[in-house]
Structure formats: structure tokens, C-alpha cells
Amino acid sequence: MCLSQHFWQFLVPGITLGCLYALIAIGYTLVYGVLQLINFAHSEVFMTGGFAGLFMVQALTNSGVVPHGAQSWLDMFLGLSCGAVFGGIVAFLLERVAYRPLRRRNAPRLIYLITAIGASLFLYNLAGKLFGRDKVNIPAMYTNGVVFTVFGAQVRVQQVIIICAAVGMMLLLDVVVNRTKLGSGIRAVAQDSRTASLMGVNINRVISQTFVIGGLLGGAAGFLFGAYLNVHYQMGFLPGIKGFAAAVLGGIGNIRGAMIGGLLLGIVESLSQSCMSSQWIDVVAFVVLILVLMFRPTGILGQRLGRAA
């Protein structure tokens, strides 16, 4: 069987990609939890994070010299936070400008989706206009050496950084959602927004906060993804759809589900690379999505942010 031969070689990048998908999927799932709608423009939050991180790193590094030691930690950290902050800002603005007026008018869900699609189209083409339409590499922030090998598969610095950063953020999010007042607000709105508002929860503020949290993670994922591959004005499209597929796979509206779904999707996608030519890789996510929707539409862990998270 094709799998057994290069299992570990494909597993490591699979986990790396899976962590990024999980970060994106959380953004979809959070918004779905509180508003019951798919934020199609989330992929552009991701793209913004990539560009913001790129500019930050470009400003920090001088050309040609690969930094090391404390300098590369600083670059990495500032790039990541810049990506996250700008992702959060774009998500916040999206909610303010595009969603809140619709919510006030109690618009049908079709209108939300179309608005989100329009916003997405607008944002990525604006980015293409402003920053050029070529693929850009984020300057190297560290020497990408091999850290260790697992059963013959090399694990590189970059992969370790992505996995650690993503897992760290996800743990932090889990604590925020389950242990803090902010988190209980989000869970309350997800469970029953009307009752939550009767209990004194400021729904509009909670929704804003939810978008910002999703945007922070999405923007950070954009930066990590950009450092892994490259930054491009259309970079959000495929990871966006895959992140959504991951969210559905794990059970949309369920945060831990999104994490598991993302990881699983990344691994499946990467492992199937050993069985088929890499041109067809993007099909895997869609096939997974359609199969999940057909056979277990509630996903692995089931829906409802309020109950299962």
C-alpha cells in the first residue's frame, strides 16, 4: 500500500498544515456558534494576516542576512502578533460595517452570505491592487534546519514553530472560552442569544468580541501560512474553504471539534498525497466535506458551541 512507505514523511507536514486549518476553522466555528451563519469573508482575514506579517518582517529584517538567536525570536513574535492584530481589526470592521446593519434589519440569511462574498471579493482584489498580484515570500527569519527526525522523517524548525504556536494559541483559546467571563458570554450567546440578553449579556459586544477572537487566530494563521509557503492576494481562498471543511468535519459551532477537524483534515490531505498525484490534493478537502455532510452532518463532536465546548 502506498501509505506505509512514506507514512511519517507525509504525517509531519500533515500535522503542520492541520494546525493551520484548525486555526482558520476556529474562526468559522466561533462566528457560526454565535450567529448561525458562515462568515465567507474569513479567508480574507487570513490573507490580511499574511500581508501584515509580511510587511512587519520586511521592515525588521535587512536584506540578505538571516537573523539568529534573539533577533529571530523577536521577528517571529512581532510578525505573528502583527498578523494577528490586523486579522482582528479586519474581522472587527467586517462585523461593524457589513454584518451589524444587516442584523439590525433582521435580514434573511441569503443576504448575509452575499454580503460576505462581496466583502471577500472586494478585499482580496483590493489587496491585489495595492500590494501587487505576485506571490511574495516572507524573508527568512531563521535558518530552517532539521530539529529532529521521527522514523526517518525530518522535522524542521519551521514546522516546530507552526505547531507550537498553533497549539499554544488553541490552548489559550480553550482557557479563554471555558474559564473567563468573556468566554462564558460567548457560550451564553451561542446557546440562546435571547435569554442571554435577558440575563444582561451585551449581545452586540459579545458578537464583536467573537469576530475579533476569530480574526486574531485567522490572522496569525495567515502569517504562519505565509512564512510556510508564500503571501499572495488570493492565498485565502483554498485555505478558507479547507478551514470551513475542517469546521464542518469537527462539528460546526464546536471549538474543540474545529481543532480536531482541522488536524484530521490536514493529515488526511497530506497522507493522500502519497497515493495520488499532488495536482489533485485540493479535491480531497471537498470530498471529505461532501462525505461528512452526507453521512454525519453534525460532524465528529456534534454541533453547539454552548454545550460541547
Add this chain to the structure above:
Amino acid sequence: MSQVGGLPIRVKQSRKVDPRLVRLFGWLVLGALLRLMTVTTEGTSTNHLLVVDAAFKSTKLIGWLVAGFIMWVLTELWRARKIGALVTSRTTGVRRQWRTVADRALSRRAALLAVVVAAIVLPQFLSEFYQRVLVDQVAVFVLLAVGLNVVVGWAGLLDLGYVAFFAIGAYTCAYFTGALPVAPPFTLNPFVILPVAVVVCLVAGLLLGAPTLRLRGDYLAIVTLGFHEIVQLFLVNKNNWTGGNQGVSKPVPHFSINLFGIHYKWTLASLPYWYLFIGMLAIVVFLFSRLEHSKVGRSWTAVREDEVAAAANGVPTVKYKLMAFAIGASTSGLAGVLYASRLGYINPASFPVVLSISVLSYVIFGGMGSIIGVIAGSALLTFLPAVFQEQNIVRQEDIPMWIGAILVTMMLVRPQGLIPSRRRRRELRLASEGVADADAMSEAPEGRGTG
């Protein structure tokens, strides 16, 4: 801190900024954004802030900011009912009169006749460039939009893979005319391929719709988007079947008639194709307008307005949703055959995902659910960009950006579209009062499909 009954109660002081100032800020930001959008320099990968620089270090920025300020003043006056009362008192009477005139069946027929005559006569006087725009852009997209209107406007389903069926139709045409690397069992005239492509797309639509239409409506959007991507990947990667990125290997032949002693062959000239296209469009529009108020059309309305109630009243919702989806797909396939034969050359890049979204925006812009609105909207939004491009006002690459901006603005300001159908306008008003649904986006009442 204030004391109530001995207990300290913290009273939160709300630091509210004057909403008028917030709105001023919004208008100014909008002005700056419009300056960014209209700047003519194109960004590069080496100097990322080039465009931002060019946009904000120019005197034109001041013009846009002033325009934003003026808009703010006007809207504030409107809000304060200074201008608003004046204008509405003048216009309501006129509007009411206009409504009654517009509603009268006779005047509607006269308007229809005028449009048809204009469509037949006017293109004669246009230059070759605009004739080509009319056929390659306006006619194709109007046909596509009329088909998508059935899916989005009438059945309330969001189909983002609509252009995938367009591609399937076009490649079916290429296959049966022998233009693809794989030889067909027999070659056909494009006219004969029309029904074949309609059937192929119908089947494709049924295959895609059957598993997904049972689910929540918003999943359909993303699954169809994925379907488009799969079709695209298939066209690119199956080189030995589709010719890959290079496209078809031989030109797709033009339409020709060779029946009962009549011989006619369409050529590269635009006008004959224009008449062929509007002929097809007339047939499609006639059929669809018959459907609109038939049992099928009324079932779509029922499904769209309240799926649960429709199911409770015995409307087989999945069946009718599937029907709308398949009818849309086959219209798209029909347009694909016409498109392939007209251009003679197709490749996967002719059917990007953004095209599906463009067609959707034409439907929305024109007014979901109203055929006249959809035709007007798509004709405007395809003809105007061509004019702007010709006059060098807007770069071709920026058109999707403007389309996105139009979509968002339209949804925020006038969600019913340019020429809305009366029914949809009512639905949106009811929805804002929390009564009706206006789309088929909620959970399908038949429950979740279990395979």
C-alpha cells in the same frame, strides 16, 4: 459610586461619542477608500506601499474627502428631516402615479415591445467593438443570470458553482464537435448539442444537488464552490481529455443550419450571433415566465418563504429545490454551448470561480426574482465595465473589486435590487419585521440526510 440602601452600586458612565461625528468619520474613511480604489497605479511585489503613497500624496485625495464631507452634510440634513420631508412630499405623488402606470398590463407590454425592438435594431448602429461586447459579454451573462435567477431568486438557494455548469456545457460542445483530444463517437452540429448539453448539465446538477440539498441551505453554497473548484482542477489536470491549460486542441466550429434547403453558417461576425443569442434568450425567458406562476413556481415561493410551512402543507421541498437547481444548471450549460461555439476557443481559465460570483452579483444587483430586473442588472453590469475599460477609466483587473463593492453596498442599501419583484420586496420587508424567511437557508424540514 452612588449609594442605594447602603449598598454601593457602580454606575457605569457610558462614554458615548456623538453619533454624528462617528458618521462623519465613516464618510471621510469612505472617501479615502474610494481614492485608494480609483488610483490608477498598480502595486508591485517589491514596493508594497507604492499605491498607498500614490493615492494619499495626491491632491485628488482632498477632492474625495471633500466629497465625503458633503455627503455627510447632506445625509445629516436628511436625517434631521430638513431635506427628507421636502423631497418625499414632492415625490410620493409622482411615485404613486408611476407605479400605477408601470403596473398596467398594457404599458408593461409596450415597454417589453420597446425593449425587444431596441435589442433588434440598436446593435446595427454600434461599432464592431461594442457589438462584440454585446455578444461575448452582455448576451452570455444575461442568459446565465436569467438561469441563476431561478436558483437564487425563486428557490432561494445560493449556488456558487453555477459557472461550473457553464464550463461543462462548453466542454460538452467541444467534445461533440471533435475539438478535444479525445475523439467522440460521432460529431454533431452545435444546434444538436444544445439539448445534449442541457441533459448533461441537468444530470450533473441532480448528482450534485441530491446529497447536498437535503442539508442546511448555507452548506450548499460552500459545496457548490467546492464543486466548481473540482471541475476546474479536472479541466486543468486531465490533459489527455480536456487539453489541460492550453484548452481545446482544435477550434470549436460555429453554428450552422443545413435543413430543408436552408443553408446558413454563422461566422466571426457579431450581429448574426447576437440574434441567435437573443432568440435563445427569448425562448428561455418565455419558458421561465410561464414557470414563475405555475404550480412549480408557487412551490418555489413557498419553499423560499417558509420551508417548514411548505413541507407541512405537502410541498415536497427537496424535490422542488432539486428541480430549481437542475433547471439553473441546464440553462448554464445551454449558455456554455453558445459561448464555446461563438468564441471557438475555450480553456479552464475561461471559467474562474470569480465568474460564478460575478453572475450572482448581476442577479442581486438587478433584483432577485424579477426577470426584467435580472436582465437589466446583468446587461448594465457587463456593458458598463466594457465601456469603462475602453475609456481607460477602470483597469480590467480592478473590475472584480468594484463588483464586490457593489454587492456589499447593494445588500446594505437596497437588498431588493434595481428592479425588484413585488413579491421579494414584500418578503424582505416582512423579514425585517420578523415574520417571513425570504430564503431557503434554514434546516431542511425533512431532517438531515443519513445517506
